[in-house]
Amino acid sequence: MYCLSDEQIDYILNDIRRNGVEMEDLQLNLLDHICCIIEQELKEGDDFEHFYQQTVRRFYRNNLREIEEETIDLLTFKNYYAMKKALIVSGASSVTAFIAGSFFKFMYWPGASILLTLGIVSFSLLFLPLLFILKSREVKTVSDKFVIAIGILVGIMFSLAILFIMMHWPGANILLFSAIGGAAFVLLPTYFFTGIRRPETKLNTILMSIILVGVIGLQFTIARLRPSPFDKVATANFVQNEALLKVLVPSQPSEAAAGIYKTCTELKELLLRQAVGATAIPADYDERKLYLHDSKLGDAFFDNGPGVQLLTTLKEQAKQFNSGAQNGVMVIGAGMPALVDDPQRVSHNYGCISLLNSIEQLQIYVAVADAKNTTAAK
């Protein structure tokens, strides 16, 4: 039996590593295996290196790395069915949550936002990445893999953009435009030019490209590139009214009026945080194109949220104000739009701008009424 020296063992191990076998387990297995063969078959005095090269040559067709690739393939293939199952389950549950969430939102039922968020997050961060892993294994060429990667990436960005828009999170528009831009300028050209070259995929590629152009075009049409001119005027009006209010509100208002101001301020802050991400319209709103728009009310105005509670408080405070106004010089009429009939259902009849304006108007009215009543009392 041939006796291998430590140097020879190192030589073999280094050669295995140099040939691209990276898994340590596999390196050790192959090292031991080769050593066994050499010990059994090599005779004392034979050329070690020559024999080694011949032995290792029997292990593979093209290169030694094949063994490692085959191992990895076998290991991942085992997970293939589990992944496929996970793909279907995550896809189906995301879509169910998403559709149920939309329906809940439509019906103003509680839990709509949670369902929608869960649905979109699992769709974009679970289903789509899994889809990428499985689909990219099915194609052979690098360009096909690239097209799939870009397609999935655009999909993730697009669905997250929808979530951001829905939740009024900052960065929604950047995400949406990156997704549309990525689809139009990266996905579409790469998809088109990889597919058109192969005769068997030519027709499908052309058809799919047309559909893709159509969808991107439609998306582009509904995307708000520029704020609507109405929003600009509405924002300017609001800013003017705020300035007017500052002048009208006395430094020492009556107790009843002070309560109303406080509630109104809290309500406005709630609405503004949702609309522009701050508790007041910034002075440079025009340069920053930071306009209000009459979007739907946020979650605070559903299901007895803080907005609903504040509106209820406001009605109480208006009643107190009226009972305190001696001789009834100037009372708050029950028809004032800020005194919402049913605060629970405020989101049915008001948008962001209309509610803001109503509150603003009430504050101005109270400021004037309060001043008049105080003078009359004297």
Added chain:
Amino acid sequence: MIFSSELIKGTLKTIVLKLLSDNKKMYGYEITQRVKDLTGDRIQLTEGALYPTLHSLEEEGLVTTELEYMGKRVRKYYKLSASGKTRSKERVSELAEFMETMRVLLDIQPKIA
């Protein structure tokens, strides 16, 4: 006659599981030698097929491993786990049934000794 690798590929796991159920623990080289001996050189497992299979059996939890340090080398012994023992029996009887079915399908006359 040496059998084609396609034929061996589908039965490799069964061969390894059966060998391990007959022997307490074995290492890679030993497995190839044993198969060679038992089949009179007619089945020669290639290293390129054997090691990926052993790794995947390990991943599936059908075999457990044990390392033996021999100077600069490490020898990895494989032995059946509890689930591996059950699977070994299942695979062998499945293959036996498959062979019987193939015999009928391909209309192979049993050789009369």
